[in-house]
Each structure stands twice: as C-alpha cells, then as structure tokens.
Amino acid sequence: MLGNVTACQCLMVRLAQLDTEGKLLDHHESLAKAFTTARMRETVAWGREVFGANGIVVDYNAARFFADAEALYSYEGTYQMQNLIVGKAVTGLSAFV
Ligand SMILES: Cc1cc2nc3c(=O)[nH]c(=O)nc-3n(C[C@H](O)[C@H](O)[C@H](O)COP(=O)(O)OP(=O)(O)OC[C@H]3O[C@@H](n4cnc5c(N)ncnc54)[C@H](O)[C@@H]3O)c2cc1C
Numbered sequence: 399m400l401g402n403v404t405a406c407q408c409l410m411v412r413l414a415q416l417d418t419e420g421k422l423l424d425h426h427e428s429l430a431k432a433f434t435t436a437r438m439r440e441t442v443a444w445g446r447e448v449f450g451a452n453g454i455v456v457d458y459n460a461a462r463f464f465a466d467a468e469a470l471y472s473y474e475g476t477y478q479m480q481n482l483i484v485g486k487a488v489t490g491l492s493a494f495v
Pocket of ligand 1: 469472473474475476477478479494495
C-alpha cells in the first residue's frame with residue numbers, strides 16, 4: 399500500500415515539474431491517470447481487506463473509498479482509453495476502434 403502511494407506521489411510530482419517547464423503533454427497525463435487510478439484501485443481493495451468482512455459494511459467506511467476508487471478509475475477517461483492514448487504516443491499506431 400505504501401509503495402503504491404509513494405509511486406503515485408512521485409509520478410504526480412514529475413507531472414507537476416513537466417507542467418511548470420511547459421512540457422506536459424496529453425499522453426503524460428493519460429499515463430499518470432491510468433497508472434495512479436489502477437494503483438488506487440489495488441490500494442483501497444487491500445485497505446478494505448484489512449477490515450476483513452467488516453470492510454464491506456458501511457459502518458467502517460472502507461467501502462466508501464472502494465466506490466470512490468471505482469468511479470475515478472472510469473470517469474474523466476476510462477483506464478482503457480488512457481492506455482490507448484499512451485499506446486498511440488509510444489508506438490505511433492492508433493488502436494482506437
Ligand atoms: C461518478 C461519476 C461521475 C461522472 N461525472 C461526469 C461528468 O461530470 N461529466 C461527464 O461528461 N461525464 C461524467 N461521468 C461519465 C463518465 O465520463 C463515463 O462513465 C466514462 O467516460 C465512461 O463512459 P461509459 O460509462 O459510457 O462507458 P463505455 O464508454 O461504455 O465503456 C465501457 C468499458 O468499455 C471500454 N471501452 C470503451 N470503448 C473502448 C474502445 N474503443 N477500446 C477499448 N475499450 C473501450 C471502457 O474503457 C470501459 O471499460 C461520470 C461517471 C461517474 C461514474
């Protein structure tokens with residue numbers, strides 16, 4: 399969990415640096431969105447697991463973060479769409495259908 403959070407923070411710092419330097423491009427943002435939301439999804443699932451079965455009970459709030467993570471993974475460009483943008487930038491080939 400800490401590794402995921404730290405990796406995501408490092409990526410976001412790099413994104414901010416690129417933005418400050420005027421070098422931030424769409425596929426940089428797509429890579430960050432896809433990577434960080436996927437890591438968030440893993441992390442909140444582990445967080446939920448720490449509570450055992452109570453993790454799915456509203457009283458302990460872990461499931462609320464779980465639902466938030468699922469939403470962030472899908473809106474403002476789904477994980478798959480962000481990866482298609484990155485793939486096009488890396489290979490020069492578009493796999494959009
Ligand atoms: C909480 C929440 C708030 C939202 N707020 C807003 C808002 O304020 N404004 C707004 O405009 N929208 C909003 N949305 C909508 C959100 O942007 C869409 O849900 C999102 O873009 C995904 O579209 P969809 O749900 O129609 O899924 P679909 O486009 O039907 O996608 C379904 C699945 O298929 C995949 N997929 C689709 N097309 C392809 C393809 N060509 N190749 C490979 N995979 C593909 C997707 O990645 C996804 O996994 C919100 C959604 C949620 C859940």
